[in-house]
Amino acid sequence: MKSFDAIIVGAGQAGPSLAGRLTAAGMSVAFVERKLFGGTCVNTGCTPTKTMVASAYAAQMARRAAEYGVTLGNAAIGVDMSAVIARRDAIVLPARNGVEASLRGNPRCTVFTGTASFTGPHVMRVGEEELTAKQIFLNVGGRASVPDLPGVRDVPFFTNSSLLAFTELPRHLVVVGGSYIGIEFGQIYRRFGSEVTIVERAPRLVQREDEDVSAAVQDILEREGITIRTSAECIDLAPHPEGVLVGTNCAEPPPNIPGSHVLLAVGRTPNTQDLGLDRAGIAMDKHGYIVVDDELRTNVEGVYAIGDCNGRGAFTHTAYNDYEIVAANLLDGGSRRVSDRIPCYALYCDPPLGRIGMTEAEVRATGRPALIGTRPMTRVNRAREKGESLGFLKILVDAETKQILGASLLGVGCDEAIHSLLDVMYARAPYTTVTHAVHIHPTVSELLPTVLEDLKPLR
Numbered sequence: 001m002k003s004f005d006a007i008i009v010g011a012g013q014a015g016p017s018l019a020g021r022l023t024a025a026g027m028s029v030a031f032v033e034r035k036l037f038g039g040t041c042v043n044t045g046c047t048p049t050k051t052m053v054a055s056a057y058a059a060q061m062a063r064r065a066a067e068y069g070v071t072l073g074n075a076a077i078g079v080d081m082s083a084v085i086a087r088r089d090a091i092v093l094p095a096r097n098g099v100e101a102s103l104r105g106n107p108r109c110t111v112f113t114g115t116a117s118f119t120g121p122h123v124m125r126v127g128e129e130e131l132t133a134k135q136i137f138l139n140v141g142g143r144a145s146v147p148d149l150p151g152v153r154d155v156p157f158f159t160n161s162s163l164l165a166f167t168e169l170p171r172h173l174v175v176v177g178g179s180y181i182g183i184e185f186g187q188i189y190r191r192f193g194s195e196v197t198i199v200e201r202a203p204r205l206v207q208r209e210d211e212d213v214s215a216a217v218q219d220i221l222e223r224e225g226i227t228i229r230t231s232a233e234c235i236d237l238a239p240h241p242e243g244v245l246v247g248t249n250c251a252e253p254p255p256n257i258p259g260s261h262v263l264l265a266v267g268r269t270p271n272t273q274d275l276g277l278d279r280a281g282i283a284m285d286k287h288g289y290i291v292v293d294d295e296l297r298t299n300v301e302g303v304y305a306i307g308d309c310n311g312r313g314a315f316t317h318t319a320y321n322d323y324e325i326v327a328a329n330l331l332d333g334g335s336r337r338v339s340d341r342i343p344c345y346a347l348y349c350d351p352p353l354g355r356i357g358m359t360e361a362e363v364r365a366t367g368r369p370a371l372i373g374t375r376p377m378t379r380v381n382r383a384r385e386k387g388e389s390l391g392f393l394k395i396l397v398d399a400e401t402k403q404i405l406g407a408s409l410l411g412v413g414c415d416e417a418i419h420s421l422l423d424v425m426y427a428r429a430p431y432t433t434v435t436h437a438v439h440i441h442p443t444v445s446e447l448l449p450t451v452l453e454d455l456k457p458l459r
């Protein structure tokens, strides 16, 4: 049995940074990773997809070149998948290797390769090794959910990981799941030249967003020739001469959608099934997420769960913030909490959706008096100048406190522009802080004060 001050399981978005802080404080750390250093974000999530979003954007702008007075000759726009992948890997591999090198190069950190699982509350087995520590940090992340549909074992299907490992261009990609991951991949492959159909069981895409956001996202995708089938639950998969037949319960014909390939993008499952949590007495919820308190402690003394596996966030920035909370509270005498976090994320379709705080529907559900400001991107000069004026800006404000409650900014640059509102929310300052600020012209951000100067009661 090898004894350490701390064990960290999973080299995702929280574990490696935490190892840096703990070892800098003089602690010895056993670090366990079973697969790819950097976890989902670096290897099969944010980083590779965002490089491909960039390639897809370049293809789209090349197609639109003539609109800008740029001549490319008469050749059709082609996409060289091997070059797309080479560019992607040139960004992913150094990031992965950098995480591994920094852990292995840390003299107080001992790296173990394999799957860690509990044999007791503070003891973990990795292959032949038994490790023990008073403090254990679980950063095991999640993976794509694969629903137990009839036929799912009879056909090849992609998840986010296997699609990223595929080096060809699908002729017709059927994406099951019209939410953040499905939409991102759908638009990427459409822009690369695939036919794309998105099948979503809810009546609209990204159903966690407001209806106007769903409608605008659908419009953006349909303009590019993506077929959207909503209120269409995928109920089975079957082999088909073309590749795969996706069967749906859609009332609109045709119920069956043939495609050359299918991507399952229907949610995520935490990697907790093989951790031996029961042997340590660590509580999980019914979905397999590790139950934590506001400071990310599990029910077992000294054991923490950070990142996607605790069900308190599903993003790289929330996993990283989990690390910050734990490090601040353990090492700096802090009292940071998950509940201090304001929800924020982006949907990386193009143009992107930046989201913070509550949706309009959530604000309405509270019943509080509120104000709303909106503006189409066609009335944002910078967007018009760029020839990218799809989408709209929407901001909600508490009528009494004057604080910003939430915003949905769908449009060019909105994944960045939204941060000026987010910081004002963190400052708990009134929205007039923004209206009194002078923003740079011409930017998307310069219109945020204008939207807030034109607030109307939310009826």
Ligand SMILES: Cc1cc2nc3c(=O)[nH]c(=O)nc-3n(C[C@H](O)[C@H](O)[C@H](O)COP(=O)(O)OP(=O)(O)OC[C@H]3O[C@@H](n4cnc5c(N)ncnc54)[C@H](O)[C@@H]3O)c2cc1C
Binding pocket: 009, 010, 011, 012, 013, 014, 015, 032, 033, 034, 035, 036, 037, 038, 039, 040, 041, 042, 044, 045, 046, 047, 049, 114, 115, 116, 117, 139, 140, 141, 142, 160, 181, 271, 274, 275, 306, 307, 308, 309, 313, 314, 315, 316, 317, 318, 319, 348
């Ligand atoms: C296609 C896609 C695109 C995404 N895009 C974005 C985005 O643009 N922005 C954003 O914020 N988020 C995005 N996400 C989400 C983001 O990737 C995750 O929220 C983030 O990676 C979670 O980090 P984590 O540290 O919790 O876990 P992970 O990054 O999943 O890391 C967990 C690590 O634990 C290891 N592990 C698991 N079990 C064990 C075990 N028993 N023993 C040893 N090792 C183990 C795994 O191998 C893995 O390396 C995306 C996700 C996907 C799938």
